[in-house]
Amino acid sequence: MNDSQTITLHMPDTLYGIIGNDDRAVEKDIYRALAIKLYLDEKMSIGKASEIAGMNRVDFETYLSEHQIPISLLTYEDVMQDVQKMRDV
Numbered sequence: 001m002n003d004s005q006t007i008t009l010h011m012p013d014t015l016y017g018i019i020g021n022d023d024r025a026v027e028k029d030i031y032r033a034l035a036i037k038l039y040l041d042e043k044m045s046i047g048k049a050s051e052i053a054g055m056n057r058v059d060f061e062t063y064l065s066e067h068q069i070p071i072s073l074l075t076y077e078d079v080m081q082d083v084q085k086m087r088d089v
Contacts, residue, residue, distance in 0.1 A: 028054060042073060
């Protein structure tokens with residue numbers, strides 16, 4: 001069984017007017033924004049974030065790229081550590 005919780009979000013009319021009045025589209029945008037935030041905060045992987053956003057991974061990565069959001073959060077040091085580990089094998 002898929003457990004879930006329901007929350008109510010109260011938005012000012014001005015905000016609702018800016019983002020649109022299609023409830024399903026607004027909900028989709030909120031999930032996408034939440035997924036991006038959790039991904040950037042490194043609280044979930046890009047794969048899990050794409051699920052939360054309701055997108056397949058390639059489409060999510062494309063969306064991130066189109067909005068100048070990195071699709072990899074690895075630092076130079078992370079990559080160099082991985083290279084060293086491969087050399088040690």
